[in-house]
Amino acid sequence: MSTDTDTGEQSLVRDHGHAHRDPSALNRASGLDTRSLVARVAAERPREVGLVVDALTGPDAHGREVTELLQLVVQTARETIGDCDSAGVTVVQEGTPFTSAWTDERTLAVDRDQYDVDDGPCLEAYRTETCVRVTVAEAMEAWPDFTRAAQADGVLAFLASPLVVDGTRFGALNLYSRSRDGFDDGDEALAALIGRIASGLVAGQLRQHRSATLISQLEEAIASRAVIEQAKGAIAVVRQVTPDEAFAVLRGVSQDTNVKLREVAARTLREFGAQLG
Template sequence: MSADTDTGEHERVAAPGADDLNRATGLGSLDLVTRVATAQPAAVGLVVDALTGPDAHGRDVTELLQLVARTATATIDDCDSAGVTVVQEGTPFTSAWTDERTLAVDRDQYDVDDGPCLHAVRTGSCVRVTVSEAAELWPDFTRAATADGVLAFLACPLVVDGTRFGALNLYSRSMDGFSDHDEALATLISRIASGLVAGQLRQHRSATLISQLEEAIASRAVIEQAKGAIAVVRQVSPDDAFGILRTVSQETNVKLREVAARTLREFGALLG
């Protein structure tokens, strides 16, 4: 169990309000990395190796989030369970988890529509509370979480391209809760994870766009060939030939490319 370090920048209070939940990470990325690397160099090395090394390459978003959850559990001493909540169209769900306890506590939050991970998503700030502090903020959720054996909570938002994508959720069975160093390391993990997810989503969008462009080019080639064939066989202009294809497409409710491909097959059969 690591001890909290008094930096003089954040005061720990017994009963936090909404503005008191982000205690250790009001830092820029460079300052954050410097602080964590100085305090926990081995843990930072493991995080960087896990999330930027070969194991992180070629994974889809769900696999990346599972890797993030495992990495958090492996590198943060006070973390017994971890998961990632993703919010789509206002609905939260658990996309990655390390054990059944994670799923149970996440469901406890979703059921009452409140708790540390949802607060982190909605505010864009880290949430770090012990069970006694959580009981004052979210009594219904805390009763259920305590029954599942969780006594401390740490949630860090995942912000992807300016959008609050979800949160990294850490749970502890320790009454002492998480430390400043735990929160700083979790924030570092969540920031790297946000970048990984953003990269994957951009890659997916790029791949989809390339596929659409390739399909459009292929379609155009088939249509041009069909136009040429119709123009030769019917002795009409290319524009008139295209008009014939378009009319057939509209009347039969078949895509223009499919009409063109069928036309080429029919002409090929006639010539054959």
């Protein structure tokens, strides 16, 4: 992994295009460190960069909890990166990944495809702290099981940017496209910029809660919301109902059985997983 000698920061971009490459080298041959990459996209796409900065550093980003910030991040990515059809954020806690924010049900489906096989572009970006950008043909070479499932969901290109908070791996920003042409250098640069700002926003929130107890509560809240939202989405798809109606189903079971909502949601996901398996 290359290093930015001016800042000491690890580069988010590494060489790509070797005939026989390992998954950790799945990046375009832009060969730029983060600072140079962002500088180039600022010159080439000033409007999009302005929208990103306004959205993630303006008044709308103030006072939000971590989960709300991450939702703002994925919405911003979806709206400013033209080739992006779906976006999400994967957070990894104690080795377990989950989707904490997403733009649509396709995001959840493709993320679950990666989690099921424990591999794919977003997990690679998280593990290597490196931007991963691949077309479906390139992804098929590295992650055939995941890629076949993603294709079934209509996704043909992938771009993942790592989220590193205070020097610690936190997760990844995941972008999916239905275009075979996939993402370009400018898209990758915008994703790197959004990921860097998002990491700073999360770090700022966590610094406000220096107590280990408060941080633990925050992490539990993120995990609970993710599990509940994923279960709600699964029920909505299977029963062909609205998300609000799906949530009412979960809440009703929780009240009837006197079991916490998160536990009901987790059990629901396990049951769906067993049925699909």
